[in-house]
Amino acid sequence: MTELSGSYDDPFAPPLAALAVLDDRGAVVGWNRRAEELLGHPGAAVIGRQAFEVLVDPRDLPALREAAASCRRAGGWFGVLKVRHRDGRLVEMGLRAQTFSRDDRVREWLVAGAPAADVLAWQRDRAILDGLYHQCPIGLVVHGPDLKVLRVNRAVERFTGVPAADFRGLPTGCMLLPDDARKSVDRVRQVMETGRPLIYSEQFARLESDPARERVALVSAFRMEDRSGRVLGVAEMIEDITGRHRAQRRLALLDQAGSRIGTTLDVAETARELAEVMVPHLADHASVDLLEPVTWGEEPARALAGPLVRVGACGIGAQQPGPPHGEGAPVEFAPDTPQSRCLAEGRPVLEPVLSSDSFSTESRQGTHAPDLGAHSLIVVPLAARGLVLGVLTLWRSSRPDPFEADDLILAQELGSRAAVAIDNARRFTQQQQTAFTLQSSLLPRAVPDQPAVEVALRYLPASAAPGLGGDWFDVIPLSGARVALVVGDVVGRGIHAAATMGRLRTAVHTLASLDLEPDEVLSRLDDLVTLLAAEQEPFGERPVGEQVVGATCLYAVYDPVSRRCSVARAGHPPPVVTGPDGQAALLDLPAGPPLGLGGLPFEAREIDLAAGSLLCLYTNGIIGERNVDADIGLSKLCAALTRPADELERTCQAVVDSLVPAHPSDDIALLIARTRMLPSEDVASWQLTLEPVAAARARALTSAKLTEWGLEHLAFSTELIASELVTNAYRYASGPATLRLIRERFLVCEVSDTSHTAPHLRRARTTDEGGRGLFLVAQMAERWGTRYTREGKTVWTEQPLAGTLT
Template identity: 85%
Template sequence: MTEFSESHDDPFALHLVALAVLDDQGVVVGWNRRAQELLGFSDTAVIGHRAFEVLVGPGELPAAREAAAKCRRADGWFGVLKVRHHDGQLVEMGLRAHAFSGDGQARQWLLAGALAADVLEWQRDRAVLDGLYRQCPIGLIVHGPDLRLLRVNRAIERFTGVPAAGFAGLPTGQMLIPDDARKSVDRVRQVMETGRPLVYSEQFVRLEQDPGRERVALVSSFRMEDSAGRILGVAEMIEDITERHRAQLRLALLDQAGTRIGTTLDVAETARELAEVMVPHLADHASVDLLQPVTRGEELTPALAGPVVRLGASSVGAQQPGPPHPHGEAVELAPDTPQARCLAAGRPVLEPVLASDWLSTEGHQGAHAPYPGVHSLIVAPLVARGMVLGVMSLWRSRRPDPFEADDLTLAQELASRAAVAIDNARRFTQQQQTAFTLQSSLLPRAVPDQPAVEVALRYLPASGAPGLGGDWFDVIPLSGARVALVVGDVVGRGIHAAATMGRLRTAVHTLASLDLEPDEVLSRLDDMVNLLAAEQEGAGERPVGEQVVGATCLYAVYDPVSQRCSVARAGHLPPVVTTPDGHAAPLELPAGPPLGLGGLPFEAREIELAEGSLLCLYTNGVIGERHIDADAGLTKLCAALTRPADALERTSQAVVDSLVSSRPSDDVALLIARTRMLPPDDVASWQLPLEPASAARARAFTSAKLTEWGLEHLAFTTELIASELVTNVYRYASGPATLRLIRERTLVCEVSDTSHTSPHLRRARTTDEGGRGLFLVAQMAERWGTRYTREGKTVWTEQPLSGMFT
């Protein structure tokens, strides 16, 4: 059996078709070589035999007899039958039968056959070819070797408006203007001579019958050859992408406008940027006219009207269309002009240019002749936050195409973006002053001296940024002489960012007072940021740039007794740790997601810090300046922190001088802490078994240590506190109790156990036998509380060293 031919020739061509001749009784009287190749029967094996006996299997006889009956009724038949091969297999073949008879001879039948798969493939190829010419939406042009058109499809009819029959015999490029025709001829000739196909080449063309309209076509060409390699011509596939190309240009203009408009917070500069973006990409001439109060930064009202000031103008030529209009001077708009109508109604205008459609000065000449060649006009209102700030006017004179509805939509989009930038500039000064006042009241003004660390702080606001950022830092004293170091950054700028920073800072103080672990503090803070975002969304207060979308935070707790520091971060930069010998490196911490995003849990890492180590916390303004690579900035930061023995204020200034520019583009928050260690003589700790005598031991240990420290005046109250706390452990907890006394600015008494049961202060009734111990502890101590660890809990108290009853 033969394989499928890739040439896809007509399987019923004379050199491919299998032929057999049957007499009127169905006896084979003729058999060609192709039939022998396909079915394996030689001519001697079939000639003289009935076709039903030799070529048709028993199972196929009903179908064969039905086909023979149809053939006799119609003197012809075409269909598919399974024919027996010499080896016994069945071959599916497409068959054509025709009756014929010679002069005076009986009727005979000519059977022409081919493999059914070849017939189907050939029919499919014919259908594809027919579809290319009749139904394909992509244009097809066939050029002959003499560079004349042989045939085009119906898509070319729609592209040119000329019937397909009118193209035959025309020279290549005949329908195009001369310049485009020459380019077309050169393109086809190059493909024909080199044989290299042209794929997706973008061509700009104008038709002779419509030279004022430029079209964009995507052209792919290839050379046609026959089986002998003879060149038959060039076929071109042409797709009209004019609308797609224009849409891409509009998107590119939108993208360009995003980087060129609103680069400064200056009203006049923004108006000029808007006019320059429009020319020449969308218009040949552009002007921007703003209401006078807008140029002065005054508050707006919905009914605001009056003179306008031209602050932006751009033109392809030297002359601007319309009447003379002094730049920067206020003029009145004539009420019949498109600009006045657009300003009054707040709706755009798209119309052909008339002689009266020009800006004019009240009391001066009325109509003005337009700039020569100007034929189309767009006037778009500059609307921001529901207020009309002015109008933008666009004219076309050099390009013949008038403005379309899509051009109007693009102009409105660009005008809206520019209007927001203009209004932001107007409001910038007032908002900046308010934000500075708010943020200065929210940041810590002074940090009290801490026994655990020595601290130096730096805060630098961004220079010229639209509103302050939400950077903050904090140093929070904790129980047990510990201290919490915090730094964070709220996403966004302005008053809302500063207010959110204040709320988060207050929340951190509240969570710190609960003595939570750093990772748990961040988890609670993450919940609060989500609540703030949901609160703003529920109140409908989500204008762009003012909503809470997240924040970053780093929270560290340092214990000067154990010299251990526990640190966790939520999407914030890792701290830099400098050892006493001067080695500075970022601390490797799990990153954690920023606050407000949710997802992965936060993780804390605990490290031991030798006395005199530096712990540097900072925001991305320190190393994230645009002109500094983040890794390079981190390297410079480490280099500035390699002298831990220097004064902290000098070290902080060295960091600012080496990394922060004189006009930083982002807020800078920097906190550097030098660790201290409490002297061992100021800490005393005892482990007490869980038995009734432990309270007495606690009183004895406490009395002896206070006498040693010279704090005998605190012995009575401290013994009572220690006794009550140890008794609570004996009654309600499990495992041994640990009593610890710490002498620093206050006297700290701590009792730890392995239980997580929280003690609650309550007022006992007169008939109650117990329940007064914790009440007495609260009365004797200046402060008290409970903190939890993974091993259990610690109840702590603080008393002033001067004593409460001295």
């Protein structure tokens, strides 16, 4: 036997030990074969001789005599001595001596010996075995072939609270609940029958003595066999890892929460994500109640005033925690409820065991705790940046384990993380609402009344983009019954884009009032965008957080008298024109550079539009998402406009339904105009030769036409206006002049000539003989102005049909 054998066999047992019998004088009277194998002395050579002479080194005689004396006194002795081998070397032997008497007169010694290494190995193995049963922190259960417990160690005793001696003879799994006991029996039986060991198998179990607490153990098991292969049973090593498992589960939940909470910048969605993370990993039911201002994106008052709204709820099974109307319904808590205490004190509340009083109170307040059958409760404040946003409530009903202090710490950590995400979503919502309010205030509230076109409009903000865009549209009445149609798109998103859009829209209105040509309007806008960009970079470096200023725009002017439409675009998608026959096509129009590049020219194109034609202006959001080819979107848009409905609003909605997804990623502005034509009987035009009698002829023509139209009450003022405008043309222009009257919402009087010199209104002094004509025109007309054409200019006035100004 060697030290590496690791055997639990007693080296002093008769089959293994070297045995010698000594008489009372120390002579050898008995010698077995094992002694001969270990020491080399045959029995004939040592029997009858003194053991001290044959087997002991003379130097060890004093120690041996002392041992013999001790053996006589105590009746036995154990120790390690060096014994002489036959070849002269000394062999370290572990010796055990025991005195016995064959009769009252003869005393002899039985000496059992074994190599000292084997003895030490056996002692070490015995110490290990004793340690497993008495000191090892890992549980040990030995099962017999009949699936009854043979022995357990002290760790199992501490684990179950049952003395180790009481386990002997009990059935396997007897201390567990029935379901867990069956699993334990099956596990042991499988190891015993197959011989395959079980290594670190994670098992969940509940003790009969403590059914409310679920325990987790790592179980390893192996089959025990003797030297002949006979099955002796199964040994199980059981390590209680309940605390470690729960800690790992909490860490996993924290990691999962980091990836699942706050995926969107939506307050309600973030609250729902928090509730869903909690169930079923930490709680059986969860609800998130936020202060009402938080759901609007506003900052809650520090006094915690205002009702709460349930914005997130999740539970196991069909029942959900919440008021009768579910998510989005207001929730009120009585002053003595855990939620009210949590809100008032700003501290979490842990109630491991809920009483019936708590149930009834919560039931009255709509938390439905009795319906859930909850027995344990945690309430955590959702606080971020010093503000309490609401509360997170967790219940346990299905699992019997009550909440513990570690569960409260985990809920606080998750609540803190979620509160930051909710507050970020609240701030984003506030910013979105601010941008939306700003943008809504900058967009036209209603289509102005004008005779040129019938208009249908749609504006759809992006649903998933980080902030609103700068898309806009406009319908601007112009002089001479004309109308300007505008669609634009500012680069970027958020408040900066909305503010830039407002400045550009204001500039377009100002330029439109000057009656400039479309290409000239875009040129002026390009200069403005360049100036706005320069304002952001006063020192050659754009401030952090500012957006690049840039935009695209399409500007069209339609004249219902001539049916001419002049269009120019700056990097914007071309308009779609649908004729009265239903044929839709893109208008072939020079693209032009986007606004803000500076110095590049814009070109306008004029086309004739029959009455009843559709002119569709739009931003790029309607013709394609980022993953859709723009050409495909344009084809779909043309197809949607091929068969326009009788009602323009239905046509506009049909375009939106066919091209716009449920959640567009970009803002969409859509303007569809159906052209009209003024009846020829409402327009009168004359060409006048510029001669001294031109003013008188203008008065006569005007008076006759107004009488024909039944507008005699406007004859005096209109004659005066026409006379003064023709007189100015006679004095400062050359060539013929054109007098035109238009009857629509206003009476329009226009005088066109070939001069590009604009008349200026001035106030004549009392001593001046002239200079009062244009002043009188301005007093008679409600509006007046000058527009320039390539051939010259036109001075126009508008008077309300109801009568002259007073």
